[in-house]
Amino acid sequence: MVQIAQKDAHALILDAIDRGDFRPGDRLVESELADRFGVSRTPVREALQRLETQAVLMRDGRSLIVATLNHDQMAELYAVRTELEALAARLAAQHAAREEIVVLRQMVDEDEALLGDAHALARANRRFHGQIHLASHNRYLVQQLGTVHRSMALMATTSLAAEGRGEAALSEHRAIVEAIARRDGDAAANALREHLSRAFETRLREEARRL
Incomplete structure (x- = not known):
C-alpha cells in the first residue's frame, strides 16, 4: 500500500505542476501537500525526494521549490x-x-x-x-x-x-x-x-x- 501511495503522491504533484497549480519558484510544503491530496506525509516526503532527484524540484535554503529553467x-x-x-x-x-x-x-x-x-x-x-x-x-x-x-x-x-x-x-x-x-x-x-x-x-x- 505504501508503494501505491508513494506513486500516487508523485503523480499528483507532477500533475499539479503540469497544470500550472505550482509554478517555477513556488515553495512546496510537505504538510500542505499531504492535506491538499489527502495522503499521509510519508509518501509525500518520499515523492518530494524523488522529484528533487529528477531535478523537478530544487533546494532554496531548507525549502524545496519548483525548479526554474535558465x-x-x-x-x-x-x-x-x-x-x-x-x-x-x-x-x-x-x-x-x-x-x-x-x-x-x-x-x-x-x-x-x-x-x-x-x-x-x-x-x-x-x-x-x-x-x-x-x-x-x-x-x-x-x-x-x-x-x-x-x-x-x-x-x-x-x-x-x-x-x-x-x-x-x-x-x-x-x-x-x-x-x-x-x-x-x-x-x-x-x-x-x-x-x-x-x-x-x-x-x-x-x-x-x-x-
Whole structure:
C-alpha cells in the first residue's frame, strides 16, 4: 500500500505542476501537500525526494521549490526534445495503426475550438504530442520523452500564449499527422522538427521582450 501511495503522491504533484497549480519558484510544503491530496506525509516526503532527484524540484535554503529553467537549460531541453520527438514521428509513420491516425486527426480538429484559451490549448498540445509518442510503439522512447516533458512543465509560460501561435501550431500539427498518414517518415520527422523550431523561436522572442 505504501508503494501505491508513494506513486500516487508523485503523480499528483507532477500533475499539479503540469497544470500550472505550482509554478517555477513556488515553495512546496510537505504538510500542505499531504492535506491538499489527502495522503499521509510519508509518501509525500518520499515523492518530494524523488522529484528533487529528477531535478523537478530544487533546494532554496531548507525549502524545496519548483525548479526554474535558465536560458541555456531551455535551449538544451529543446535540442533533446526535438531529436526525440522527430524520431517518435518517424516511427509513428512506420508503426501507427490506422485507428491511431484517425485519433490524431480528430485531436487536431477538436483543438480548433480551444483557440483563444492558451492554457487549454497547452494541455491539448501535450496530449497530442503524447499520442504521437505512443504511436511510435517504442516503449524506451516513450519513457525518455516522458522525462523530457516533465522538464517542459518547468517553463513558466506557454509559447501558445503568443499572438497567432495557436493557429500556427495547429496547422503544424496537421502537417505532422498527414505525413504520418502517408507513411512518410522523413516528412513526419521534418515537420515535427519545424514545429518545435517555431515553438522555440516564439519562446525566445517572448523571453527577450521580458528583459
